[in-house]
Amino acid sequence: MNYDHILIRYGELALKGKNRDAFENTLMRNVRIMLKDFPEIRVSRNYGRMYVQLNGADAQPILEILQRVFGISSISPVVKTKQTEEAIKETALQVISAIQPQPRTFRVETRRADKRYNIPSMEVSRRVGGYILRQLEGIKVDLHQPEAVVNIEIRTEGTFISSQTLPGPGGLPVGASGKVLLLLSGGIDSPVAGWMMLKRGVTLEAIHFHSYPFTSERSLEKVRDLAYKLTRYGGKIRLHVVPFTEIQTAIRDNCPEDYLITIMRRFMMRISERIAAQTNALALASGESLGQVASQTLESMNTINSVINIPILRPLIGMDKVEITEIARKIDTFDLSILPYEDCCTIFTPKSPVTRPKPEIAANFEAVLDIETLVENAVKGTVVEPIIGGKREAAVVDLF
Ligand code: ATP
C-alpha cells in the first residue's frame, strides 16, 4: 500500500488548555529533529493532529522512530483522499485490500471533524462498509472483534484513511518541562531513570564521575554509549565528565572505611549542584531505588542529600530490579549496562558500608578534607561532551 502520510495523535496534550500551543510546537520540533535524516518529508499540524507528509519516503523506519517520540499517543500510516463519497469508498477499499492475508472480518470507524461534509459519521461507516462487502469476497462485518478496522478521518485539511494504529510512547514532549541533570553511571538503573525523566518532558543533561586510572577509558566510553542510547528518545544530551580521582583518593586516605561511599556521594551531590546551576537545570535525577543497596536507605539518602539544596528526583524509587530491568531491555540499554566495567564506586567498595549513616558523623569525618578546593577543582576540570543522536550504533557494536 502506498501510504502518503503518517497521522500522529497526542492525547495527553489536549488536557493542557492554554499551554497547548507551546506543547504542540515542542512536539512538532522534536518530530522534525528525530526525522532529520529524511529530507523529503514535511511535518505539519492542525487542530490536535500532526502529519508527516512522506513525499515518497518509506513509512516503516519513520513509524519506528515516531514510536519513541514522547508526547505521541498513537500513529497511523494513512492515505489522503478527496472529501467525496466516491473517493472515500475507493480509498477505503484499497487500504483494506492491501492487508495480507485478507482479513475475514472488519469494521469501519469514522470521525468527522469537518462538519461541512454533511453525511453523519455512522452513515459514512455504513456506506463504506457496504461498499467493501460488495467488492470483496469472503469478508464479513464484525463490530466487536474485527480482524481489521478501517479508520476514516474527515477533516478540513483532508480526509485520511488507514487500517493500522500503532501505540506511541505517551508522556510529554521533551523540552516541555524544563531541564534536569541526570547522574549517569554505567549501571542498569540510571539510564532507565533518564528515560523516565525524558518521558515526563524534561530536557536532560548528564553528569558522570570518572576516576581515571582506577576506572578505564572503556568504562567512560560505555557511559557515552548509554547517553547516546538516551538521545534516541530526547535529541541531544550534554554529558559532563567530572574528574573524580583526586577526591576519591583523598577520601580513601583520610576517612574511615565504612563512611567512604557516603562521603563520596556527598561530593557527587555538591559537584552536581554546581554543574546544575551552571546549566540552568532545576533538579538532579538519579537511579536510586529505596532499599536496593546499602547506600539507598532513607538514612543514607538523607545524609547524602543534606549537603545540597537542589531537589533530587528519583523516578525509580518505588520500583524493584525486575521492573527496572524490563524497562532497560525495552529501551535497549540493558545489554550495554551489563558489560563488565569498573565503576568508581566498586573500586572503593568497603567490606561493610554503613547502612544508617548520620549527617553529623559524615560531616565530622569530612572535616579533615579541604572540601571547597576539592569541589572547585573537580568542577573546573569537568569536560562537556555533546552527545548527538546519529549514526553511532555501528561504532557501539564494533567497540565491544
Ligand atoms: P546504577 O545502576 O544507575 O549504577 P546502582 O544500583 O548501581 O545504580 P549506585 O551505584 O548506588 O546504584 O548508584 C546510585 C545512583 O548514583 C546511580 O543510579 C546514579 O544515578 C548515581 N551514580 C553512581 N555512580 C555514578 C557515577 N560514577 N557517575 C554519575 N552518577 C553516579
Ligand code: MG
Ligand atoms: Mg552503580
